[in-house]
Amino acid sequence: MRILYLNTTYSGGGAEKVVRQVYDGMKARGHEVYEIVCYNRRGGVEDDHVKVLYSGTAGKILQRLQTGNRNNRSMTIPYAIGYIRQFVKKHEIDVIHLHNPHDSFLGIRDIASLQRICPVIWTIHDFWALTGHCAVPVDCTHWVEDGCRKCGYLNKYPRVRVDKCHELFKKKERFLAGQGIVFTVPSDWMETQVKHSYLKEEDCRVIYNSLDPAVWTEYASQEQKQALREQYGIPKEKLVLAFVTADLAIPTKGMPLLLEALKKLDPENVCLVTAGRCTEQLQRELFSFEMKSFGYISAQKTMNEFYGLADLVVNPSLYETFGLVGIEAMASGTPVISFDICAMREIIGEDGGWLVEQTDAGNLAETLVYLTTHPEEVKAKAAVCRSRVTERYGESRMLDQFETLYKLVKYGQK
Numbered sequence: 001m002r003i004l005y006l007n008t009t010y011s012g013g014g015a016e017k018v019v020r021q022v023y024d025g026m027k028a029r030g031h032e033v034y035e036i037v038c039y040n041r042r043g044g045v046e047d048d049h050v051k052v053l054y055s056g057t058a059g060k061i062l063q064r065l066q067t068g069n070r071n072n073r074s075m076t077i078p079y080a081i082g083y084i085r086q087f088v089k090k091h092e093i094d095v096i097h098l099h100n101p102h103d104s105f106l107g108i109r110d111i112a113s114l115q116r117i118c119p120v121i122w123t124i125h126d127f128w129a130l131t132g133h134c135a136v137p138v139d140c141t142h143w144v145e146d147g148c149r150k151c152g153y154l155n156k157y158p159r160v161r162v163d164k165c166h167e168l169f170k171k172k173e174r175f176l177a178g179q180g181i182v183f184t185v186p187s188d189w190m191e192t193q194v195k196h197s198y199l200k201e202e203d204c205r206v207i208y209n210s211l212d213p214a215v216w217t218e219y220a221s222q223e224q225k226q227a228l229r230e231q232y233g234i235p236k237e238k239l240v241l242a243f244v245t246a247d248l249a250i251p252t253k254g255m256p257l258l259l260e261a262l263k264k265l266d267p268e269n270v271c272l273v274t275a276g277r278c279t280e281q282l283q284r285e286l287f288s289f290e291m292k293s294f295g296y297i298s299a300q301k302t303m304n305e306f307y308g309l310a311d312l313v314v315n316p317s318l319y320e321t322f323g324l325v326g327i328e329a330m331a332s333g334t335p336v337i338s339f340d341i342c343a344m345r346e347i348i349g350e351d352g353g354w355l356v357e358q359t360d361a362g363n364l365a366e367t368l369v370y371l372t373t374h375p376e377e378v379k380a381k382a383a384v385c386r387s388r389v390t391e392r393y394g395e396s397r398m399l400d401q402f403e404t405l406y407k408l409v410k411y412g413q414k
Helices: 014-028 056-067 080-091 110-114 165-176 186-197 222-233 255-262 280-285 300-309 324-331 346-349 361-371 375-392 395-410
Strands: 002-009 030-040 050-055 095-098 120-123 182-183 204-206 237-245 270-277 291-293 312-315 338-339 351-357
Touching: 002 014, 002 080, 014 291, 014 395, 030 080, 050 080, 080 110, 095 110, 095 395, 110 165, 120 255, 120 395, 165 186, 182 186, 182 395, 186 204, 222 300, 237 255, 237 300, 237 324, 237 361, 255 361, 270 300, 300 324, 312 324, 312 361, 324 338, 324 375, 338 346, 338 361, 346 351, 351 361, 351 375, 361 375
Parallel strands: 002 030, 002 095, 030 050, 095 120, 120 182, 182 204, 237 270, 237 312, 270 291, 312 338, 338 351
Antiparallel strands: none
């Protein structure tokens, strides 16, 4: 089967990891796979089956232009949809698997037109498809109540200045509903959100994100963790907390709440390690706390070891449609602390860690203080958290589900 994957960027956050995983998995299963992306901030791609429309410096400039978009109209690449149409015809593509099209890649009408040239599956990683403009509405419910009238969150990603959110919402409703697109979401919670939206009558299926347990080493014992800490120069005698996101400055990932919570802890007993882009200002704010920044980690082995050296992974995010950080941490033998929001309850469960009921720094600090004085509970969770991942989120299960769905849409049996 010939499959074309579409996503705005080649590398970056969780959605990009999922695309890479499905692309590589289907390639390994003998399918002919291709990918078209708008840009890649980290240079070229060494794969003849991946087309990057803009790479390197041009990609960075394009991203900045999109971030500064003033009129809330998609700054799409003019020739992108034409290029995709020609590509589909030339390579006789059987199925298009769309992921994140927003942030300068494809406009609303472009997306609608895809279904007319080839069967389309769209994996929804965030809320952009459901709202007037934002990908992360957090506590806003206007997309359900009134179609995003009088938006009060124009600065939310992707940021805009002129409020035409209701107009864009109605445009999505008109051009995306009833087109025959098959939607997939990564969690039961996200499926519920879709059922509350204008896409409620569409074919929507839950296919969990996943990982391959075979390439994730479990570092559950203290001996294993201590060896990693010695390797990376991390204090052995302290409780090590890990925080990871693509960019630590993204407010919805919860770093401000974590910083506030850390003030309640004794810096003599705790060390913080972070993974993700981190500004000098943020590092200065953390100066009173012993910390080590690993920067942005792209290598899977290093990411595995980063999780593994920690006693706890703190994920104070305010919004998660799935939470890849959670399953990666658990697969590495490290339990997770998260707010009880969105999909986190179904991801972490009873064995994977602790859920903080109230999304504030005080409750987070209370849980952290408790666990610093009850290390035996932390060790107990570390010993069992990986089993939750292997039982529910193994890669082969996700690939089987997508492979079956590809065949169904190709032959019109959905």
